[in-house]
Amino acid sequence: MNLAGELILKPGKERSLLRRHPWVYDTAVARVTGKPASGATMAVRSASGAWLAWAAFSPSSTLRARCWSFVEADVIDAAWISARVKAAVQRRDHLAPATNATRLVFGEADQLPGLVVDRYADQLVMQCQAAGVEAQRAAIIEALVTATGCGNVYDRSDSATRKREGLEPSHGVARGAEPAERIAVHEHGVHYAVDVRRGHKTGFYVDQRDNRALARALVQRLRTTGVAAPRALNCFCYTGGFSLALAAGGAGSVLSIDSSAEALALAAHNADLNGQASVHAWRNADVFEALRALKAEAVAPFDLIVLDPPKFASTHHHVDRAARAYKDIALNALRLLAPGGYLMTFSCSGAIDVDLFQKIIAGAVIDARVDCQMLKRLAAGEDHPLLMTHPEGEYLKGILLQRL
Numbered sequence: 001m002n003l004a005g006e007l008i009l010k011p012g013k014e015r016s017l018l019r020r021h022p023w024v025y026d027t028a029v030a031r032v033t034g035k036p037a038s039g040a041t042m043a044v045r046s047a048s049g050a051w052l053a054w055a056a057f058s059p060s061s062t063l064r065a066r067c068w069s070f071v072e073a074d075v076i077d078a079a080w081i082s083a084r085v086k087a088a089v090q091r092r093d094h095l096a097p098a099t100n101a102t103r104l105v106f107g108e109a110d111q112l113p114g115l116v117v118d119r120y121a122d123q124l125v126m127q128c129q130a131a132g133v134e135a136q137r138a139a140i141i142e143a144l145v146t147a148t149g150c151g152n153v154y155d156r157s158d159s160a161t162r163k164r165e166g167l168e169p170s171h172g173v174a175r176g177a178e179p180a181e182r183i184a185v186h187e188h189g190v191h192y193a194v195d196v197r198r199g200h201k202t203g204f205y206v207d208q209r210d211n212r213a214l215a216r217a218l219v220q221r222l223r224t225t226g227v228a229a230p231r232a233l234n235c236f237c238y239t240g241g242f243s244l245a246l247a248a249g250g251a252g253s254v255l256s257i258d259s260s261a262e263a264l265a266l267a268a269h270n271a272d273l274n275g276q277a278s279v280h281a282w283r284n285a286d287v288f289e290a291l292r293a294l295k296a297e298a299v300a301p302f303d304l305i306v307l308d309p310p311k312f313a314s315t316h317h318h319v320d321r322a323a324r325a326y327k328d329i330a331l332n333a334l335r336l337l338a339p340g341g342y343l344m345t346f347s348c349s350g351a352i353d354v355d356l357f358q359k360i361i362a363g364a365v366i367d368a369r370v371d372c373q374m375l376k377r378l379a380a381g382e383d384h385p386l387l388m389t390h391p392e393g394e395y396l397k398g399i400l401l402q403r404l
Contacts, residue, residue, distance in 0.1 A: 005034020006043045007055065007065055014046040017053055017067065020389040022108050024055060024065040032057075038166060039135025041068065041076045056113070056132020060166025066113035066132055078139040084112050085143035092383050101185040101194070101206050103383040104148070108390045114165075117144060118202040120183045120194050124153045125202040126174065129161040141175050152176035156202050160314070182266075188213055190244050191273045193266060200310075205241055207380040207396050208308065211344065212245035214378070214400070215306060218342050219249030222303050225340070229253070230303040233294075233336065235287045235329065240267030240280075242306045242344075247276040251304070257283045257290045288325075291332035301338035306345075313349035322349055323360050330364035334372070337403050344378065346398035354397045361399050371404040 009017075013028035024044060036042055036057045044053045044065060054076050055065035068076050088110040092102050105117040107129070114130025124144055128134045134157075141153055153175040162169055173179075182193035187209055196203035222230040229252025234243045237256035246254050258264050264282045271280045283290060287309070307329050313322035330345050337343055347357050354377065365372045378398030386394050 003034075004036035004040035004042055004057065005032060006045055007032050007057065008045050008049075009047055009052075011047040014050070014052055017044065017070070020070050022053075022067040022113055022387075022390055023063055023392075024067070026062050026064040029064050037135075039131040039133075041132075056130065056135065058131040058165050061131070061164050063130075063164075066108070066130055068113070068132065069111070078136075078142070081112075081136055081139040082143040082146065084110065085140065086147045088112070089144075089147040095383060099185070099187040099209060101187060101192070101204060101209075103206050103381075104144075106384050107393070109385045109387040109393050111387075112140075114161075115140065116202070118204075118206055119148065119150065120185050120196060120203060122150050122152065123179050123183050123196060124148065124150050125156050125196045126153060127159065127202065128155075128157045128167075128170070129159060129165070131165050131167065134165075134167055137174075145175060152179065154179050154196055156196070182269075188216070188245075188248075190248050192239070192241070192244070192270050193273065194239075195266065200238060205238065205308075207384050208241060208346075209383075210381040211346075211378050211398060212242055215242055215304065215344060216245040216249035218304055218344075219246055219251050222340075222342075223250050227303050227340075231255075231300060231338075233257075233302040233305045233333075235291070235305070235307050235333070236309045237267060237282075237306075238263050238308075240270045242308060243267060243280060244270055244274055244276060246304065246306075247271070247279045248274070251279060253281065254279055255281045255283060255302075257285055257287050259284070259286050288328060288332075291329060291336065295332065295335055299336070301341065302336055303338050303341045305333045305337055305341070305343050307333055307343070308346045309348075311349045312347070313351040316351045318349075319351050319356075322347075322352060323356070326352070326357070326360045327364045327367075330361050331368050334364060334368035334370055334401075334403070337370075339403055341403050342375075343372075343401040343403070344398060345401070346378065346396065348396050350392060350395040352397075354394070357397050358399060361401070365401070372401045373404060375400045375402055 053067040115133040116127040155174040157170040194203040232246040232251040243256040380396040
């Protein structure tokens with residue numbers, strides 16, 4: 001391990017690292033020794049000189065360093081990277097019977113800060129979102145191929161996070177062949193086509209797997225309690241993830257709304273793959289406007305509504321605006337929900353924490369003048385674990401309500 005220098009903290013700023021929180025902000029740094037390049041491995045030391053961690057240096061970011069390890073004996077090299085990747089992949093092996101679309105590496109939670117890797121059948125898709133993993137790119141790709149046996153790796157390192165790290169976007173084949181136009185994956189017996197080159201994130205929202213299964217189960221529950229053909233509404237439907245799960249559960253009809261005509265075309269294709277075309281209606285519209293329009297049209301109430309919007313708050317500066325948006329869609333969805341019906345509503349904004357999201361939805365319930373029970377809080381699947389010393393990793397949160 002070739003060290004490029006040391007990162008010395010200000011007095012008192014070592015406390016978070018002693019609790020094994022993996023981030024060091026620029027405001028905590030007293031000085032940097034040497035001339036480290038972006039992504040270089042450095043020792044982090046307290047003001048008194050005590051060793052704290054091995055970390056990757058990011059000179060362009062306010063998040064100045066991300067910690068690889070809190071074990072001084074560790075050597076951050078290709079073998080260390082390979083062992084971390086192999087362990088992360090093995091922790092997901094048990095998911096294989098349910099799906100061939102999984103998150104294999106989830107950044108800080110898998111002690112590979114800034115790295116995201118998803119698997120779609122035999123295609124891997126990676127995102128290097130931080131300077132440290134960008135510097136270790138070659139070792140990471142080799143480790144992924146070795147751990148999975150997949151020879152095709154596609155790079156989708158094109159998120160806004162890269163810019164904050166001083167990195168240019170990277171998009172294209174990293175190893176092997178160009179991916180197919182549409183990759184066939186399955187999840188709990190439902191089939192989806194995924195576009196890893198142009199789709200959101202890495203092509204599909206694998207983080208919602210457990211919640212799609214829950215939506216399917218809720219439709220089945222409705223059918224056993226006297227709703228013969230449950231009516232479902234899926235807002236921000238993208239390529240139909242929740243829509244197809246709802247139909248698989250026995251929904252009599254599913255109306256799905258999205259502002260992207262391209263996404264809706266792939267959603268309709270996915271419905272055809274599963275022999276569900278007759279169940280679905282697709283509406284290309286702005287969800288905020290569409291919810292109001294549905295109320296004005298005096299449509300029959302829906303028995304299950306899903307609200308899974310894109311990130312409304314990219315930073316803490318956007319929290320107030322995001323809160324108003326989350327409340328607006330929840331309020332108008334509640335006005336369309338039948339008594340006894342279910343609302344699944346989500347936020348993927350890291351800046352909106354669980355407690356704030358619950359308060360926002362409670363405000364929508366109050367303004368809608370309906371009575372609701374919160375049955376449970378919802379989260380990402382277990383291939384998106386939360387490192388207990390890094391609560392910032394809990395980006396996806398949701399609430400399941402039932403109207404009384």
